[in-house]
Structures are given as structure tokens and as C-alpha cells.
Amino acid sequence: MNEDVYIPMVLFGSMTVIFVAWQYYxxxxxxxxxxxFRLALxxxxxxSPEFIKQLGEPARNKDHDLRRGLVALAFALGFxxxxxxxxxxxxxxxxxxxxxFPFFIGIAFIIMHRFGNKNES
Incomplete structure (x- = not known):
């Protein structure tokens, strides 16, 4: 196999491994x-609803989309x-x-932050 193929394979393979590990955990x-929940029942x-909410998904910060957008823009700038x-x-x-790709995704997240629902916690 040609050595020039290994670099993209490792790059995309490592991104795949990171994504799969994140999904698994x-x-x-x-x-x-x-x-x-099952053990408590x-x-x-x-x-109580408060207990279920506490154990469920963590509350998202209202600036979550802005942070993701800025990280994507920083990644695009670095690339x-x-x-x-x-x-x-x-x-x-x-x-x-x-x-x-990350540039436009970052722009989309910033737009979602700007025009999104401001009632989120």
C-alpha cells in the first residue's frame, strides 16, 4: 500500500474512534x-420530578450554541x-x-444562538 494513503487513513480513523468512544460513554x-431509576423504583x-430532572440530561447553558460556534470558527481558522x-x-x-465546513457550521451555531429560543435555562 502507498505510504501517502496512511496519513488520511489515520486522520479519519482517529476521528472515527473519538466519535465512537464519545457515543459509547x-x-x-x-x-x-x-x-x-430502576433500582430506586x-x-x-x-x-419526584425534581429528582428525575436532576438525574436526567444536564441543563444546557443558554450560551451553548455560541460556544460551539466559536469553537467551530476557531477550528476553521486553525485549519x-x-x-x-x-x-x-x-x-x-x-x-x-x-x-x-467548520466555518459555516460555526456561523450556523452563532445564528442559532442569536435568533434561538431565549427561554432556555
Whole structure:
């Protein structure tokens, strides 16, 4: 196999591993929460709505979309800077094209923050 293929394979493979691990641990956390509910019900405890809300999903910060948008913009800026720093003239348009994805996702998150529901906690 050509050595030039290994770098993109490792890059996308590592991103896949990180995403799968994040999903797995999120799944395990929800499974443990359900186990806690089941155990409390089996012991005869009464579950109040406050208790269920406390054990459920954590409350999202009202600036959650803004933070995600800024992180995506920073990632795009870093990728664009990487493209500008590489001396190969063919690499710059490619890295700018890749940087466009997190850039527009970041813009979308910032727009969602600006025009989204302000009643969230």
C-alpha cells in the first residue's frame, strides 16, 4: 500500500474512534441513569420530578450554541492557517475547502444562538 494513503487513513480513523468512544460513554451514562431509576423504583422510593430532572440530561447553558460556534470558527481558522503555512501551493485551496465546513457550521451555531429560543435555562 502507498505510504501517502496512511496519513488520511489515520486522520479519519482517529476521528472515527473519538466519535465512537464519545457515543459509547454517553450511552453508558444513560444506561447507568436508567439503572439508578430502576433500582430506586424496586426499593419502593418515590421519584419526584425534581429528582428525575436532576438525574436526567444536564441543563444546557443558554450560551451553548455560541460556544460551539466559536469553537467551530476557531477550528476553521486553525485549519486555514495550516493551509497558509504549508509551502505547497496546491495544499492551500484544499485546506481552505476543508476549513469551510467548520466555518459555516460555526456561523450556523452563532445564528442559532442569536435568533434561538431565549427561554432556555
Amino acid at each position: 454517553r450511552f453508558r451514562s444513560r444506561l447507568e441513569t436508567q439503572h439508578t 424496586e426499593k419502593g422510593s418515590e421519584l 486555514a492557517t495550516l493551509g497558509a503555512a504549508i509551502p505547497d501551493p496546491e495544499a492551500t485551496p484544499v485546506t481552505l475547502g476543508v476549513a469551510a
